Amino acid sequence: MLTFLRRRITSSAIPLVVVILGVFGLARLTGDPANLYLPLSATPEMRAEFAARHGFDQPLYVQFVDYLAQVVRLDFGESLRTAEPAAEAVLRAFPATLQLAGATMILATLGAIVVGSWAAYRPNSAADRIASFTSTTAASMPDFWFAIMGVLVFAVALGWLPTSGTVGAPAWVLPVLTLLIRPFGVLVQVVRGAMVSALSAPYIKVARSKGAGEVRVVFGHALRNAAPPALTVAGDLTVGLVNGAVVVETIFGWPGIGKLMITSILQRDFAVLQAAVLVTAITIFALNIVIDACYALLDSRVRQGVTT
Amino acid sequence: MSTQAKVERPADTPAASPAARRATWWRLLLRDRFACLAVLILLVVAAGAVLGPLLLDDLATRQNLRAVNRPPFSLDDGWAFVLGSDSLGRSLLARLVVASGTTLSVAVPAVLISLVIGSVWGMWAGYHRGWRESISMRIADIILSFPSLLLAVVVLYVFSPSAGNIVLVLAIARIPIYLRAARAESAELQSRLFVDAARTFGTGSWAIIARHVAPTVLPTLFTVATLDFCFVMLTESSLSFLGIGIQPPDMSWGLMVAQGRQVLQSAWWIAVFPGLAIVVTTVSATVLASWARLAMDPGQRWRLTLPRSRRSDKALVKGVRA
Numbered sequence: 001m002l003t004f005l006r007r008r009i010t011s012s013a014i015p016l017v018v019v020i021l022g023v024f025g026l027a028r029l030t031g032d033p034a035n036l037y038l039p040l041s042a043t044p045e046m047r048a049e050f051a052a053r054h055g056f057d058q059p060l061y062v063q064f065v066d067y068l069a070q071v072v073r074l075d076f077g078e079s080l081r082t083a084e085p086a087a088e089a090v091l092r093a094f095p096a097t098l099q100l101a102g103a104t105m106i107l108a109t110l111g112a113i114v115v116g117s118w119a120a121y122r123p124n125s126a127a128d129r130i131a132s133f134t135s136t137t138a139a140s141m142p143d144f145w146f147a148i149m150g151v152l153v154f155a156v157a158l159g160w161l162p163t164s165g166t167v168g169a170p171a172w173v174l175p176v177l178t179l180l181i182r183p184f185g186v187l188v189q190v191v192r193g194a195m196v197s198a199l200s201a202p203y204i205k206v207a208r209s210k211g212a213g214e215v216r217v218v219f220g221h222a223l224r225n226a227a228p229p230a231l232t233v234a235g236d237l238t239v240g241l242v243n244g245a246v247v248v249e250t251i252f253g254w255p256g257i258g259k260l261m262i263t264s265i266l267q268r269d270f271a272v273l274q275a276a277v278l279v280t281a282i283t284i285f286a287l288n289i290v291i292d293a294c295y296a297l298l299d300s301r302v303r304q305g306v307t308t
Numbered sequence: 309m310s311t312q313a314k315v316e317r318p319a320d321t322p323a324a325s326p327a328a329r330r331a332t333w334w335r336l337l338l339r340d341r342f343a344c345l346a347v348l349i350l351l352v353v354a355a356g357a358v359l360g361p362l363l364l365d366d367l368a369t370r371q372n373l374r375a376v377n378r379p380p381f382s383l384d385d386g387w388a389f390v391l392g393s394d395s396l397g398r399s400l401l402a403r404l405v406v407a408s409g410t411t412l413s414v415a416v417p418a419v420l421i422s423l424v425i426g427s428v429w430g431m432w433a434g435y436h437r438g439w440r441e442s443i444s445m446r447i448a449d450i451i452l453s454f455p456s457l458l459l460a461v462v463v464l465y466v467f468s469p470s471a472g473n474i475v476l477v478l479a480i481a482r483i484p485i486y487l488r489a490a491r492a493e494s495a496e497l498q499s500r501l502f503v504d505a506a507r508t509f510g511t512g513s514w515a516i517i518a519r520h521v522a523p524t525v526l527p528t529l530f531t532v533a534t535l536d537f538c539f540v541m542l543t544e545s546s547l548s549f550l551g552i553g554i555q556p557p558d559m560s561w562g563l564m565v566a567q568g569r570q571v572l573q574s575a576w577w578i579a580v581f582p583g584l585a586i587v588v589t590t591v592s593a594t595v596l597a598s599w600a601r602l603a604m605d606p607g608q609r610w611r612l613t614l615p616r617s618r619r620s621d622k623a624l625v626k627g628v629r630a
Contacts, residue, residue, distance in 0.1 A: 018450045140538050140590035144549045145565050145583030156573055243456060247546055265461060
């Protein structure tokens with residue numbers, strides 16, 4: 001198990017390094033921040049002073065070495081916009097996204113297991129067809145449109161929910177629902193597919209013939225074997241959740257990392273953007289390892305296939 | 309599944325002549341009502357995308373400030389305003405049709421580019437195994453570990469948001485999907501006997517990939533591409549919605565939703581109809597993809613040739629054995 005984890009970590013460290021390099025390069029290509037932060041009438045001396053203060057007058061490789069040295073010390077420099085340390089801005093925004101994403105994935109996974117198993121229990125029944133139509137539609141739903149429709153119906157027409165904010169349970173309903181809809185649709189289809197084949201396996205007959213109850217058969221025996229593919233897809237979807245978070249946080253004014261990234265790109269705030277992307281990349285990196293470890297724990301074939 | 313495939317009735321086996329084979333495809337399509345409907349919708353969207361700009365371009369951009377925010381479902385202003393008008397008095401129906409052209413002109417090239425590059429690369433990597441395979445897979449991991457919307461946001465901010473750049477960024481972001489699928493299948497195929505036989509006769513690796521690997525792998529990849537079409541379309545809409553995709557005065561469905569958002573309280577239809585158009589198109593593509601997955605898999609095709617009432621799994625086993 002330890003060998004498995006060590007191999008997995010070394011093999012996914014390469015993408016992480018490339019992401020760090022890529023962010024540094026792309027952020028430098030977005031244009032000269034002096035144009036945005038100094039008045040149009042700024043003299044060349046003022047521009048030079050601005051560049052020197054933020055280290056932009058150094059050759060690119062010097063800037064990069066500085067950047068790496070800072071990353072190692074967990075010092076991301078300070079925001080051009082607010083002059084506060086970039087790490088602070090990111091760490092303040094990060095929990096909001098993490099809470100949103102966590103709540104979404106837990107609800108989506110639980111919901112998908114229930115609905116997917118229910119649909120798979122009687123393939124091609126009315127319940128199955130309703131579930132598959134709903135999940136297809138959910139998986140093809142543009143999240144920004146769903147969010148606007150939610151605002152239109154529940155905030156504008158009915159007045160039940162607020163249009164933005166993070167305080168209180170009602171404020172969470174629309175953002176979580178919006179973020180949830182696509183992962184939920186995809187997961188229902190995956191769980192259903194895996195459960196249909198698991199439920200037709202011989203060990204299910206054995207479990208039934210020894211007198212196990214239906215709940216135990218479905219959730220104890222079949223689900224355990226249907227879990228690995230669902231887990232893999234859930235992991236990929238969690239990475240994709242960052243996509244949704246950018247849209248959802250922009251629409252609902254959620255003070256998370258997606259909104260922070262969009263703002264810092266528009267404001268050419270290199271330090272914050274780098275810190276934000278790096279934190280996101282590390283989270284995804286850690287998440288992938290956790291998912292692979294779960295996968296190996298569930299299926300001993302995977303574990304042995306890698307270690308031997 | 310293998311036993312059921314063997315007892316296929318003779319009528320279901322693909323006929324030798326191309327015309328007969330085409331007839332079989334039609335029959336399989338007509339068997340599935342939902343797939344038929346999906347094909348019809350996609351054809352209508354495609355026809356609107358191709359013909360719309362020629363017929364309606366003027367109508368979609370002509371402003372009429374005396375007919376601002378007309379509500380939908382009334383024929384008082386003529387058929388063009390059956391879906392209402394936007395806040396500059398332009399016909400929403402005409403704008404929807406013209407916008408479908410923009411949306412498709414981004415989604416279709418992006419899917420085709422990533423399909424071609426990803427599948428050729430994947431088959432090459434899977435056929436050769438070894439370091440070529442590992443390096444390709446690492447590259448796929450790198451691209452996939454970066455959220456695609458974020459990649460698009462950064463790249464489009466660096467290189468101005470034009471339709472060409474959107475196509476490029478979406479194509480690059482989606483290459484790994486085909487790369488992985490093609491690699492997996494081709495790695496499995498390259499150890500098969502018929503590939504070995506071709507190799508023994510001295511066939512070159514590219515010729516083997518083209519003649520022996522590709523025909524088996526391509527059906528899967530086409531299914532993946534149909535499904536991915538939804539993803540690309542949704543990403544383009546999201547980008548346009550966020551203001552870094554298609555720029556006005558061009559129109560796309562995502563951009564129309566963003567414009568409708570400003571007047572959501574007074575004129576709901578401006579945001580609702582473009583969004584509905586996106587949902588209907590992507591759902592159709594998904595339905596078509598799931599039909600294609602069944603129709604292209606010889607072991608599953610029998611599911612489509614049976615009447616719906618007998619399609620539940622228990623009835624099937626009986627039906628095939630009888």
